[in-house]
Amino acid sequence: MRTADIRLAALIATLAFLDLAMWLTAVPLIPVWEDELGLTHAQSGLVLGAYGASVLFLSLPAGQLADRIGPRRLTIGATLLFAATAPLYAFASSFPELLVLRTVNGLFSAVSWTAGLAWLVASVPGSHRGRTLAVVNASASAASLVGPLLGGPVVAAIGLKPTMLGFGVVVLMVGIWALLEPNRGRHGRTEAISVRAALRIGLREPRLIHAFTGIAFAASAMGMQQVLAPIHLSDEGLSSAAIGWIWTCGAGLSVVVATLVGRRLDRIDKRANARVGVLGVSLIAGYLALGLPAAAYAIGLIVSFGLATLIWTTVYPLCSEAADRAGIGQGVAMGALNTVWAFASVVGPVVAGALAGAGVPGIGYLGIAGFGVLCLRVLRQRTLAPAPGTA
Secondary structure (H helix, E strand, O other), X not given: OOHHHHHHXXXXXXXXXHHHHXXXXXXXXXXXXXXXXXXXXXXXXXXXXXXHHHHHHHHHHHHHHHHHHOHHHHHHHXXXXXXXXXXXXXXOOOHHHHHHHHHHHHHHHHHHHHHHHHHHHOOOOHHHHHXXXXXXXXXXXXXXXXXXXXXXXXXXXXXXXXXXXXXXXXXXXXXXXXXXXOOOOOOOOXXXXXXXXXXXXXXXXXXXXXXXXXXXXXXXXXXXHHHHXXXXXXXXXXXXXXXXXXXXXXXHHHHHHHHHHHXXXXXXXXXXXXXXXXXXXXXXXXXXXXXXXXXXXXXXXXXXXXXXXXXXXXXXXXXXXXXXXXXXXXXXXXXXXXXXXXXXHHHHHHHHHXXXXXOOHHHHHHHHHHHHHHHHHHHOOOOOOOOOOOO
């Protein structure tokens, strides 16, 4: 790989890091917002789900636009918008304000995981694509470590305003870095084809179906945990800072898993890798449904992070391979994948919040386990031949 490609990979990985860090900063803040702003459990679920709602409605248009005009412009514009809005969390004082901020910041997520990844995929050799995308996922896993740390211990130590203002400055600096990156790679404008037509073609390729299945399960499972786990741990007497540390430990395990798997991702059976992750998360969900004491519950939660990472590291390379084999644009393919992620990320927290409010959170975990069984059936269908250019 060229030095310029490595630098671009670092840029896209940094954008993924910032996106996931902001997304997960809210997790340990949920009990704080419920206490200080009067949010109900259901409203907490809506606040967490709003980020994914933006991705749900904007990923496909962003991907299609990236294929038409090039992904670099969209990536830079979304990054600068993110830099302008992230600090406003420090001044939010009501449920509607939090909802609007999460929705606006979701715009950045929609673009960074569609146009940003399309920009990167167009620049790296096919033989290194899996490893490169694994770097982005490892960066996202690292953000899973930092995000709860920011929302928990850091906010508790220095306050919400300094934390969010500092975060905005960092995003602005990365936006300037993106402006300085030239438009390298093999990207070319695709023919004017509707999203529906592109997906109709793409869904003939099994890899795309398997990528959609894997990300739907991982997003719904993790989304429900983001609501159910903080509420349960808070009821067990843990502070928001302690909850942030638990998430940080789980994210640390995710970084290790993503790093180890990423080194071999261009040579292993990606679908088998996803099956192991789905099975493991489903079993852990059944364990968490027991409503355990804080220590036992936290151990299961941390393990589930590592198992879910097996899925995250798999779905993006599968999606990219499917786009190449089907002859559709990478932007549309990534946009569709992120739309599936977003739908699951919206539904998961909202359902979890409703179940927690009704006093039956265990049903949410049993639902995760049941959905996992269905996804395993899909992931076992059809044998996949190796993609061109991979071992």
